[in-house]
Every structure is written in structure tokens, then in C-alpha cells.
Amino acid sequence: MSDSRGRLNRDQVLRAAVALADANGLESLTMRKLGVELGIEAMSLYNHVANKVDLLDGMIDCVFAEIELPAGEADWKTAARRRAISAREVLSRHRWATALMESRTSPGPKTLRHHDAVLGLLRGAGFSIEMAAHAYSLMDSYIYGFALQETSLPFDSGESTTKAAQAIMARFAAGEYPNLTELATQHVMRPGYDYGDEFEYGLDLILDGLERAVSTG
Amino acid sequence: MSDSRGRLNRDQVLRAAVALADANGLESLTMRKLGVELGIEAMSLYNHVANKVDLLDGMIDCVFAEIELPAGEADWKTAARRRAISAREVLSRHRWATALMESRTSPGPKTLRHHDAVLGLLRGAGFSIEMAAHAYSLMDSYIYGFALQETSLPFDSGESTTKAAQAIMARFAAGEYPNLTELATQHVMRPGYDYGDEFEYGLDLILDGLERAVSTG
DNA sequence: TCAACCTCCCTTACAACGTAAGCTTACGTT
DNA sequence: AACGTAAGCTTACGTTGTAAGGGAGGTTGA
Numbered sequence: 474m475s476d477s478r479g480r481l482n483r484d485q486v487l488r489a490a491v492a493l494a495d496a497n498g499l500e501s502l503t504m505r506k507l508g509v510e511l512g513i514e515a516m517s518l519y520n521h522v523a524n525k526v527d528l529l530d531g532m533i534d535c536v537f538a539e540i541e542l543p544a545g546e547a548d549w550k551t552a553a554r555r556r557a558i559s560a561r562e563v564l565s566r567h568r569w570a571t572a573l574m575e576s577r578t579s580p581g582p583k584t585l586r587h588h589d590a591v592l593g594l595l596r597g598a599g600f601s602i603e604m605a606a607h608a609y610s611l612m613d614s615y616i617y618g619f620a621l622q623e624t625s626l627p628f629d630s631g632e633s634t635t636k637a638a639q640a641i642m643a644r645f646a647a648g649e650y651p652n653l654t655e656l657a658t659q660h661v662m663r664p665g666y667d668y669g670d671e672f673e674y675g676l677d678l679i680l681d682g683l684e685r686a687v688s689t690g
Numbered sequence: 691m692s693d694s695r696g697r698l699n700r701d702q703v704l705r706a707a708v709a710l711a712d713a714n715g716l717e718s719l720t721m722r723k724l725g726v727e728l729g730i731e732a733m734s735l736y737n738h739v740a741n742k743v744d745l746l747d748g749m750i751d752c753v754f755a756e757i758e759l760p761a762g763e764a765d766w767k768t769a770a771r772r773r774a775i776s777a778r779e780v781l782s783r784h785r786w787a788t789a790l791m792e793s794r795t796s797p798g799p800k801t802l803r804h805h806d807a808v809l810g811l812l813r814g815a816g817f818s819i820e821m822a823a824h825a826y827s828l829m830d831s832y833i834y835g836f837a838l839q840e841t842s843l844p845f846d847s848g849e850s851t852t853k854a855a856q857a858i859m860a861r862f863a864a865g866e867y868p869n870l871t872e873l874a875t876q877h878v879m880r881p882g883y884d885y886g887d888e889f890e891y892g893l894d895l896i897l898d899g900l901e902r903a904v905s906t907g
Numbered sequence: 908t909c910a911a912c913c914t915c916c917c918t919t920a921c922a923a924c925g926t927a928a929g930c931t932t933a934c935g936t937t
Numbered sequence: 938a939a940c941g942t943a944a945g946c947t948t949a950c951g952t953t954g955t956a957a958g959g960g961a962g963g964t965t966g967a
Contacts, residue, residue, distance in 0.1 A: 516927095576789075
């Protein structure tokens with residue numbers, strides 16, 4: 474499937490794996506299918522990755538590499554804003570990635586460079602070390618959490634109506650969840666509604682709060 | 691292993707699965723091991739859960755049931771604060787849960803009741819529907835994201851030093867990540883440092899921001 | 908009363924997975 | 938030409954989720 478002739482390298486393997494996970498979901502990414510995609514046997518992949526965990530680690534690092542680094546020109550707030558929006562966009566493009574970050578305990582070089590650049594932005598803007606830690610934890614928690622919620626959103630992904638789903642619907646009909654019903658009917662189901670639009674509201678609230686904390690601290 | 695005599699039911703299966711995932715991690719939760727834990731064969735589990743996905747869905751619902759519901763007595767801010775802290779504590783107790791929420795597209799009854807109660811708290815405090823949606827998205831994104839970061843924290847979980855880890859350490863030594871190094875040496879490695887303490891800083895910043903938005907909106 | 912029928916457990920079996928082990932091939936150096 | 942190494946291949950194994958079917962005990966309807 475890969476059109477480039479010649480020997481394979483790790484990067485091509487990782488890129489193909491990312492593409493496969495994007496297309497069919499992470500659970501359908503197997504060594505054999507990835508081999509087929511690259512025109513080689515599954516076992517040959519082990520010339521480029523140590524094992525599947527290493528493959529997943531590499532994929533995460535690929536994803537981080539796509540996030541726009543803070544340029545450092547503008548003021549910290551707009552730079553942080555752009556970085557956050559880019560991060561969300563990337564995580565939304567690779568829906569499998571956010572949940573995968575869990576067990577990944579060994580970050581790759583691109584990931585570390587990204588973290589370092591963001592910290593550098595904050596420190597350069599005059600944040601104390603402690604305040605930079607606060608800000609980073611807050612911003613990234615929000616970004617990852619939002620991305621995580623976005624992936625789990627579709628209320629029922631078109632699958633057949635299971636017995637459990639029917640039971641839930643019955644509870645809805647019985648008025649057991651009045652506030653959810655209200656939110657769904659009067660807000661979510663409006664034409665043009667897009668949960669992704671929520672992102673910038675929360676982001677700006679957080680950035681404003683940080684700005685206030687920095688100026689008064 | 692289960693000491694209760696008599697027939698099994700779904701709840702006991704779910705509880706045992708949660709305990710097993712807590713103890714050994716989600717990846718070691720298999721139908722066979724769960725069967726052993728309950729004193730039955732793997733296939734007998736299918737009398738209580740439809741399949742493994744259903745099992746995982748049920749486990750998530752169990753976790754949500756542990757989160758303290760807003761009592762409704764106090765003002766919205768302290769109620770929301772308590773709920774958020776309880777949620778983080780629960781997710782930290784069940785480290786496998788946050789990442790699992792990804793593909794779980796069909797929330798269980800306990801989960802829905804939880805969401806409904808939080809929305810009810812906000813609406814009861816005078817939040818408009820739109821503002822309640824903002825607030826909920828923001829709070830939960832932060833909670834889940836923080837929990838997600840917490841699980842992936844241990845910089846190296848004591849495993850053998852792989853070649854990749856060595857390469858990373860070499861980059862550290864070469865001063866390639868000055869800001870990360872600074873943060874690590876002057877902040878994180880201080881005695882008594884606990885990343886979990888960051889949670890309340892961000893939470894309060896968010897709640898203050900919401901309060902401001904509500905009073906001026 | 909007795910036969911039909913659940914419910915909950917069992918055993919057997921299978922395809923798909925990650926990957927250990929070992930072999931072959933092709934290329935860059937010398 | 939000789940050789941080391943990198944990158945492919947084949948075979949094989951243990952583990953996974955679960956399809957298929959059987960059997961024991963309790964419940965129910967005629």
C-alpha cells in the first residue's frame with residue numbers, strides 16, 4: 474500500500490499506524506494489518522519498533538509533533554491560546570490519542586520538546602516556576618479533558634438499539650433526567666449546535682483567570 | 691474468591707471487575723481471570739454481561755456511582771467544589787477509568803443520574819441553559835483531564851532503563867529541555883511535592899471565573 | 908402431576924492477537 | 938570475494954474474546 478519504494482524506516486511505520494488508527498480506530502490497529510498496509514509481514518515490523526507498546530508510544534509522539542509550538546513573538550496569552558487551539562484540533566483529528574496517553578509513561582522527544590516550549594513561553598512571560606506549574610497543569614488538563622469528552626460524545630453511534638439503550642431511553646421518557654432532557658432539547662439539538670464551540674469559552678475563562686493571577690500575584 | 695454464597699448477579703460481577711482492574715490494571719482484566727476471582731468459568735460471565743464492552747460500560751457506571759452527588763443545600767460554588775473533588779478522588783482511586791471513558795458511547799443510569807444532578811445544581815442556582823452547558827463542559831473537562839494526567843505521571847515506573855529512556859536522559863543531560871529541567875529540579879523534586887495538590891488551584895480558578903461570568907452575564 | 912421452560916453454570920472449540928525463535932536475502936565495507 | 942548487518946520471511950506458541958451446545962435445578966401452566 475505504501476507507494477514509496479525502498480526500505481522502510483520507523484517514521485513510515487509510525488505514520489502508517491497513525492493513519493490506520495485514524496481511519497478505523499485504535500482497536501483495529503494490529504501488527505498484521507499494519508504489515509499489510511506497509512506491504513510487509515507483521516514480524517518485520519519488529520525491525521522498526523521494539524513491540525506494540527513502543528509503537529503506541531511512537532504514535533503519541535507523532536501526534537505531539539503536529540501541535541503548533543508557541544512562536545514566542547506575541548504576548549503569552551495569545552501564544553498560549555493558539556497553542557491550545559492547535560492542540561485540541563490535533564487531538565480531535567486523532568481521536569484515539571487522548572485516551573492512549575494514560576499508560577504511556579515514557580514521553581518521546583517531540584513530546585518533551587513541546588512541554589519544554591510551553592514552559593519556556595510562560596517563564597519568559599514572567600511566570601514564577603510555581604505559577605508556570607499551575608498554569609501548565611490547568612491548561613493541559615482542560616485541553617486533554619475536553620478532547621476526551623469530545624471523543625465520547627456521540628450519544629449512540631448508529632449501532633443497533635441494544636436492550637440497555639432502550640432501558641435508558643425508557644428512563645428518559647419517564648422524566649427521570651429532567652435537566653438532561655432540558656439541555657438536550659433546548660440546547661444540544663438546536664440546528665448548528667457543535668460541542669466543539671464550547672472549547673474556546675472555557676479556554677478564555679482559564680486564560681483570563683491566569684492573567685489575573687499573574688498580575689496580582 | 692468471592693465469599694458470598696448463592697447465585698451471582700451483575701452487580702457482583704461488575705464490582706469484582708472493578709476490584710481486579712484497580713489491583714492489576716485494566717490490561718490484565720480478562721474474562722478468565724475475572725471468572726477465577728468469582729469462582730466460575732469465563733463463559734459463565736456471559737449470563738450477566740452481554741460481552742466485554744458491556745462489562746466495561748458497567749464498570750464505568752460503577753465508578754460514577756461512587757462520586758458524591760451535589761447535596762443541594764449549600765450555595766452552588768461549594769457544592770460544585772465538593773462534587774469536583776469527589777470526582778477526582780474517585781477517578782484517582784480507579785486509575786483505569788478515565789482513559790476508558792473514551793470509546794464508551796453509551797452511558798449507564800448512574801452516569802446519567804450524576805450528570806442530571808450536576809446540571810440541576812447549576813440550573814437551580816440560576817445558570818441559564820447555555821451558561822450551565824459552558825460550566826459543565828469546563829468543569830468536567832478539567833476534572834477528567836487532570837485525572838488523565840495524574841495517571842500518566844510517574845516519569846518512569848521503575849521499569850528497566852530502556853534504550854529509548856536512555857536516549858531521553860541523554861537529551862536531558864545535553865540541556866535540550868532547559869525549562870523542564872528547571873521545573874523538575876526546582877519544583878517537582880522538592881520534598882513534599884504532590885502533583886495532586888495542583889487540582890484545587892485550577893478548580894478554584896475555574897469556579898471563580900464561572901462566578902464572575904454568572905454575576906455579570 | 909408432569910411437561911415445558913427459564914436461568915445459570917459447564918465444556919469444547921476457534922479465529923485473531925502479540926511476539927519468540929530462527930532462517931534467508933541483499934547491500935555496504937573492506 | 939568475503940563478511941557483517943539490516944530488514945525481510947516463515948513457523949509456532951500462549952492468550953484473548955466468545956460462538957455453540959449441553960445439563961442441572963427451579964418455576965410455571967395446564
